[in-house]
Amino acid sequence: VYSDWQKVGEVDIDGGQLEILGAFAHKQIVDDFTKQLIEAHFVVTAMEIPGLALGKLINPEVTANRLQSVVLFRLSSSGLSFSILRNGSLYFNHFVPWQAGKISWTALEDMITREAQKVLNFYASHWPSTLTGFLLVAPTPELEEKISNLIADAFSLPVFPLKNFINGQAQRLNL
Numbered sequence: 001v002y003s004d005w006q007k008v009g010e011v012d013i014d015g016g017q018l019e020i021l022g023a024f025a026h027k028q029i030v031d032d033f034t035k036q037l038i039e040a041h042f043v044v045t046a047m048e049i050p051g052l053a054l055g056k057l058i059n060p061e062v063t064a065n066r067l068q069s070v071v072l073f074r075l076s077s078s079g080l081s082f083s084i085l086r087n088g089s090l091y092f093n094h095f096v097p098w099q100a101g102k103i104s105w106t107a108l109e110d111m112i113t114r115e116a117q118k119v120l121n122f123y124a125s126h127w128p129s130t131l132t133g134f135l136l137v138a139p140t141p142e143l144e145e146k147i148s149n150l151i152a153d154a155f156s157l158p159v160f161p162l163k164n165f166i167n168g169q170a171q172r173l174n175l
Contacts, residue, residue, distance in 0.1 A: 051083025
């Protein structure tokens with residue numbers, strides 16, 4: 001495997017504790033993917049999970065002032081991804097893959113609700129602070145609206161499109 005880590009925080013409990021994010025990936029998967037990119041004339045400088053990459057796009061001022069603890073939810077063709085971001089750093093990622101093909105709205109709704117509840121339970125058992133809400137990335141505006149309503153109704157938490165909090169966009173919206 002390939003592995004890496006970074007310090008994401010520090011807590012002054014029992015003489016001090018470091019909060020560390022660790023990442024691990026199967027070497028063969030990374031090597032195969034890197035080889036394909038190089039053959040297509042790309043230069044590979046880094047690989048990271050989507051939650052980490054998307055979290056880096058968020059305007060740091062917004063993170064410090066309005067979005068101190070959020071769940072970044074991403075719906076993609078490969079599955080559901082839930083990332084806990086605290087003070088601009090990724091602390092936890094939960095990915096639920098699915099098989100290629102069609103999924104009914106009812107099945108998707110159930111899956112989102114069930115998996116979001118797991119992530120919220122994990123958050124509540126690890127941190128005393130309240131979540132600010134959800135940031136959402138969905139492939140279409142229609143799905144974005146449906147999922148926003150689902151999460152807001154099921155968990156009484158605000159849902160914001162991630163695109164509103166990306167560096168330049170957040171400044172234009174005065175967020």
